[in-house]
Amino acid sequence: MQGPLQELETTYFALQSQINTLAAACQSQDQRNALSTQYVQARQNYWACINKAFHDDDPAVATLTNQIDTANQQIQSATQEMGDIAKVINDITNVVNLGTQLAAKVITL
């Protein structure tokens, strides 16, 4: 498991490097909007954490970091298959939501 910054970085970098492939796979404007929202949020989470000190020993942060680690692995395998873009966006939404919780915890510490 990585630290909070590394987990949020992984999520953001994965979306940043896949954004064009993911956008091309979207079949509706709703899907493109959802992808756009998640990308912006993931990038915001990353930069929010860059701006704040981390306390890796905080148990809540450690738990969330662990959850994101698992979710990051899921979206990495999902983007490799790309067959079901709706599922991929769902996985992305899941990991970004966890990232938002982690960023909020780190910021308020």
Add this chain to the structure above:
Amino acid sequence: MNELGSGTVRDRRFLCRGAALLVVFLGLPCGCKTSDDAAAAASQLSSTATTLANYYAALDTLVSETDQLYQIQAAVNPIAPYDSQTQTLVKDTQTEIEQREKLASALTTMAQTFAKFNGSTAASDASTAAGNLNSAVTALKLPASMSPSNVNLMKDAVSLIVKAIQEHKEREAAAAIDKFTGALDTWFTSEEPLYNSIGETYANLTLSLIQPLIEKGQVDASSFLNAVFSPYGLTPQITDTALRNAAQSVLAAQTSKKSAALAAAQVTATTNMEKSLSEMASRIHTVATDKPMTLRSAPATLADVQNWISLVPQIAPAAAAHTR
């Protein structure tokens, strides 16, 4: 009151005028040989702090460039708008890096003041320089990815330096400078992942932007043939579609390698900067504890950091000109 109050010691100090103020602080008890060591340490600290300031300036350039790249991305890809909240966060990060640059500059000035010490105004000059360093440390109000205790340690050390200089307590000043350089190294180490992440973000972002642009043919691929044409003073021009597509594929593959190399070069520079700070802290500690410090050149790893710093304006010329 001067804690080194004996006449003999004062005489020695008089004879050693022209050496660094660190000489006075760190070297008096052991005479001129140690004074030479202290002068060398002050000069080396100045070089190290200058490189640290330049390292932060280069990092500042990368953040500025990242800001511009996000604007470009928003223009070419509607799915990635550059929202105002992220813009603020990026600007805040840039401000934080600039504050670190100011801190390193203040440390440079203080070390230079020490190194130039040879007159009656030196104590007040040193006091002013230490005061500026104090302001720079205090300005670090938003510590990112670091333990606040490291900053507090530096704040305490600078307060001690200022107080000791004002009260002419040389031994305390020496101990405080020793404490400061040690804390600075620890602090830099704690922020290394942050600095490297900023460099990786820049490399990752440029790559994700350039590859689709190359795929869409938004690059003059004829430069790919420069090696063939330039010996004959000719300029290549690709008109054949198959050849252009092949050249674009090669260029796209090259960008992946170059992006990885960009990120790796920044990580190496960060590592070498930390090694230089660590080495400098060790040398200052040696002098502060009255031991001989025979090294006369700046830490060797500084040259590697300076090499990366010199490359950044070539990598990101627009942002480098903007932040200058």
